[in-house]
Amino acid sequence: MRIGIYPGSFDPLTYGHLDIIERATRICDKLIVGVLVNSAKKSLFTFEERLEILKHCCGEINSNIEIVSFGGLLVDFCRDNNISCIIRGLRAVSDFEYEITIASLNRRLAPDVETLFLMGKDENLFVSSSLVKEVAIYNGDISTLVPPYVSGKIRQKISSV
Numbered sequence: 001m002r003i004g005i006y007p008g009s010f011d012p013l014t015y016g017h018l019d020i021i022e023r024a025t026r027i028c029d030k031l032i033v034g035v036l037v038n039s040a041k042k043s044l045f046t047f048e049e050r051l052e053i054l055k056h057c058c059g060e061i062n063s064n065i066e067i068v069s070f071g072g073l074l075v076d077f078c079r080d081n082n083i084s085c086i087i088r089g090l091r092a093v094s095d096f097e098y099e100i101t102i103a104s105l106n107r108r109l110a111p112d113v114e115t116l117f118l119m120g121k122d123e124n125l126f127v128s129s130s131l132v133k134e135v136a137i138y139n140g141d142i143s144t145l146v147p148p149y150v151s152g153k154i155r156q157k158i159s160s161v
């Protein structure tokens with residue numbers, strides 16, 4: 001049984017992430033979507049909120065998805081959970097430098113865990129969580145970037161701060 005992990009901050013979940021999740025479920029027998037806890041990055045949503053959003057939005061995709069949070073090194077989480085591949089999405093060339101660093105470091109730490117890259121759908125190539133937050137803060141239309149549920153959560157969050 002091939003268990004894969006799609007790790008990330010998911011702050012917030014976008015249609016770009018959902019595309020990768022949906023396609024990764026066709027490659028892995030079981031896909032774990034791993035939300036990083038304790039990131040140095042300042043986040044809009046707490047990890048509990050990000051978990052809840054993912055659980056809500058991934059509910060209809062496929063039954064072989066598990067949504068979890070993880071802390072510490074990703075490769076340690078992989079070893080502890082029998083995970084053989086890490087899935088990451090690639091959009092523009094600018095992602096490459098960041099991704100090759102992470103993938104190379106992870107391979108050095110755990111040569112038995114493979115990283116697989118999936119190209120994002122062309123309509124999502126420019127979609128990122130940080131741009132979604134920026135557009136939302138200035139009251140722009142994010143309806144083509146995130147599911148309605150996420151959009152509602154962002155609006156609530158922004159109006160409460």
Ligand code: PNS
Pocket residue numbers: 007008009010036072073074075102105106
């Ligand atoms: O969505 P992101 O922020 O680009 O995801 C980055 C993530 C979570 C994949 C990366 O930061 C990570 O794996 N962090 C866990 C700590 C770790 O293993 N660090 C060494 C490899 S970067």
